[in-house]
Amino acid sequence: MTFSWTPHRFAGGALALDVANSVVLRADPERRIDRFxxxxxxxxxxxxTNRHGAERDLFGALEPVGPHAxxxxxxxxxxxxxxxxxxTLGIATPPLLADLLDAISATLRRSGTRPQALDTATARSALLLVARPEPxxxxxxxxxxxxxxxxxxNRSRAWCDMAVCGNRAKASRHYQRTREEPRS
Structure with a gap:
């Protein structure tokens, strides 16, 4: 099966979130797809990411990670x-933050002098998210x-991508409404 990285795949608004979103249907083990x-x-x-990522201007042109990384x-x-x-769910714990910081640290140590590598930029993006002023x-x-x-x-965005998820939700609500309405 062929796959392409379309603009919708970069709806997270930050490189670190787009990387996290590379697992589709994460909570459903039977249908889960790991794009990586x-x-x-x-x-x-x-x-x-170089074409569609929200932080492409911040990190410049990214290179793929090597097999060792x-x-x-x-x-x-x-x-x-x-x-x-x-x-996001309000259940963050210090150990989860510590695990994230450990993973960031390991990535940055491993990257050496490769600032344009995907893993390095992802680690930097995650650090920016940790330090963001409006969680x-x-x-x-x-x-x-x-x-x-x-x-x-006004912080009212509900969908990762209105053109995909928002339209699906609207279509589903419309379908439910039309099924429930009595025919005249």
Missing amino acids: ADPAVMDGFAAG RAGLIDLREAIDRHFRAE ERLKICPNCHWLFLDRSR
Whole structure:
């Protein structure tokens, strides 16, 4: 099966969140899809980020991680998801933050002088999220359960991507309404 990194795949608003969102249907073990399980798809993520990522101007053109760093990127991705998902749900704990900081530290140590590598930029993006002044802007999409930053002025954004998840939710509500209305 072919796969391409489209703009919707970068709806998180931060590189660290987009990396965390590379696992589709994370909470459903039977349908879960890890996009980084295929090294070619993982390599393509850097190019997708260069085209569609919200922080592409901040980090510049990113390069794929080398084969030796793939497992570290996966560890970082999982620590990002655990910490920020718990924070959004109001159940964050100091050990989750410590695990995230350990994963960031390990990634930065491993990266050496490769500031444009995907794993290095992801670690830096995660640090920026930890230090952000408005933690309430981090949300979980009620449709796909991806993490995203709400950058709307009044903090009312409900969906990671209105064109995809928002439309699906609207269509579902419309379908339910039309089924429940008595025919005249």
